Amino acid sequence: DTGVSQDPRHKITKRGQNVTFRCDPISEHNRLYWYRQTLGQGPEFLTYFQNEAQLEKSRLLSDRFSAERPKGSFSTLEIQRTEQGDSAMYLCASSESGARGYTFGSGTRLTVV
């Protein structure tokens, strides 16, 4: 088990373009979370899945954001019509039902120019 994997590590995009990030959780973890972190701040919750069901979405997740977790395995986070304010580190985490804590990936750094 190699932990939580995120791809890409870095993404630079022009304002108005769409971007998609991928997260592969630890295989036996049925819960998957997305967080966003801006410079000097702690991560902020965006959304989470239990298996393939999206159980909660933050108000931070505007209608330009969509997340999926088909088949309860990997997850994708898409941002449409990116804005400069979307520039941040996007972090994925997973946990198992036994609530043994959360394992985070290395994140995807998004820069919108």
Added chain:
Amino acid sequence: KQEVTQIPAALSVPEGENLVLNCSFTDSAIYNLQWFRQDPGKGLTSLLLIQSSQREQTSGRLNASLDKSSGRSTLYIAASQPGDSATYLCAVGREYGNKLVFGAGTILRVKS
């Protein structure tokens, strides 16, 4: 709404010092509390997890305590080393398996 505060925001100490990082939270109805380490531009590495029924957890030179009734946790680092330099984040979980609420972190610099 749960709010998590970490004090100090930044700390610079000479190598070998013992130090304490503080975390406070406004809603004591937590399920667990987790301390993370984050190196610049990297993801989060879990250090210690304390369940709400526990008072402390230890791993090597690290010791974390939890006082749920007063809404406080501390992370104690013994004999600090330059390799300990990083941002330390505290996060609380409200319910079983639910989302975490993070503090803004403490930036630690250990000088050699």
